[in-house]
Amino acid sequence: MSKPPITVTRYKLVFAACWLGWTLLNALMLSNIGFRPYIAFSDAVITNALFCCASVMLSNNLAYFRPRREKAYILLVWGVCLVGICVGLDHLMLKNLMSGETAYLNFLYLSITARFCIGLLLMGFTAALSLLWYNLEDNRENERKQNAAERLARDAELYNLRQQLQPHFLFNSLNSISALVVVEPEQARKMIQQLSDFLRGTIKTDETTRVPMSEELEYLKLYLEIEKVRFGHRLSTVITVDDEARNFVIPSLLLQPIVENAIKFGLYDTTGEVEIRISALSVQKDLVIEVTNPFDPETSSPRRGTGFGLNSVQRRLYLLYARGDLLQTSVSGHLFTTIVKIPQIHDQSHTD
Numbered sequence: 622m623s624k625p626p627i628t629v630t631r632y633k634l635v636f637a638a639c640w641l642g643w644t645l646l647n648a649l650m651l652s653n654i655g656f657r658p659y660i661a662f663s664d665a666v667i668t669n670a671l672f673c674c675a676s677v678m679l680s681n682n683l684a685y686f687r688p689r690r691e692k693a694y695i696l697l698v699w700g701v702c703l704v705g706i707c708v709g710l711d712h713l714m715l716k717n718l719m720s721g722e723t724a725y726l727n728f729l730y731l732s733i734t735a736r737f738c739i740g741l742l743l744m745g746f747t748a749a750l751s752l753l754w755y756n757l758e759d760n761r762e763n764e765r766k767q768n769a770a771e772r773l774a775r776d777a778e779l780y781n782l783r784q785q786l787q788p789h790f791l792f793n794s795l796n797s798i799s800a801l802v803v804v805e806p807e808q809a810r811k812m813i814q815q816l817s818d819f820l821r822g823t824i825k826t827d828e829t830t831r832v833p834m835s836e837e838l839e840y841l842k843l844y845l846e847i848e849k850v851r852f853g854h855r856l857s858t859v860i861t862v863d864d865e866a867r868n869f870v871i872p873s874l875l876l877q878p879i880v881e882n883a884i885k886f887g888l889y890d891t892t893g894e895v896e897i898r899i900s901a902l903s904v905q906k907d908l909v910i911e912v913t914n915p916f917d918p919e920t921s922s923p924r925r926g927t928g929f930g931l932n933s934v935q936r937r938l939y940l941l942y943a944r945g946d947l948l949q950t951s952v953s954g955h956l957f958t959t960i961v962k963i964p965q966i967h968d969q970s971h972t973d
Contacts, residue, residue, distance in 0.1 A: 623758035704740035831870040869908040878930040883914035908963040
């Protein structure tokens with residue numbers, strides 16, 4: 622339910638100022654007709670106080686009940702009844718107050734119709750402004766609800782993307798641990814500890830959290846340590862980050878699926894050593910990350926095989942930044958390159 626405009630301080634002051642100005646204008650008009658200031662101000666104050674109370678009542682009641690367009694006559698009947706009550710009370714109060722003023726009482730009797738018409742115009746003006754206010758408030762509330770629903774849907778999709786990514790990495794790691802338990806128990810224990818630390822870090826963050834690039838690199842290095850246990854000397858990485866880029870923010874755990882994709886196409890179909898290069902730098906005040914991995918064109922098809930990992934990253938970037946151009950891939954010879962651009966929004970806060 623929309624709150625009445627009279628409950629908002631600034632509109633309350635405007636409302637009071639308008640009625641005060643209208644009352645003074647009425648008093649001035651009566652004084653110009655020839656009535657003494659006491660009579661003029663008494664008439665203006667009592668009459669407009671009644672109409673003011675009726676306006677507040679009408680506006681507040683519209684917060685609870687607003688007739689549909691085909692039943693607008695209800696609002697008209699309502700306004701006529703309020704004005705009739707105000708004019709009747711006004712006539713009774715002024716007649717008793719000014720009982721000895723013959724000329725004024727004659728004016729009061731003759732002005733009943735004019736007072737009724739003026740009151741009806743005031744009620745109509747009040748009703749129109751109040752309906753406009755409540756319609757605008759309803760539109761704002763509907764927009765807030767729609768935005769909230771869109772945020773919930775976005776967060777649910779981001780969470781679903783995370784849930785689909787984690788099992789793939791977890792299953793690979795557990796399979797590697799299982800293979801190491803017998804032949805290299807120390808390495809297995811080390812990998813279990815690293816996996817535990819990595820998963821603990823992922824639980825602490827949600828899909829919309831933005832973290833400094835330096836913090837994201839710590840998670841990435843932990844992930845790479847796990848992968849190096851799996852692949853041994855075959856996997857080597859080179860990470861270069863300029864000083865300015867370290868302070869930029871990035872959606873948490875965004876790099877892991879990108880690097881996992883590079884490992885997949887760099888090592889799964891080869892038997893030799895593979896070097897994956899990761900660089901991050903500032904370009905026009907935005908963070909640009911480049912991940913490059915070699916691949917064997919005879920056994921790997923990176924353009925067709927980027928799979929769920931890179932697609933999920935691209936979808937996540939779109940949900941967070943509403944842009945579809947933040948992830949690009951290219952092939953040059955035997956090198957596959959993934960480039961990600963992270964806009965630095967406003968004050969680069971660590972979280973949204």
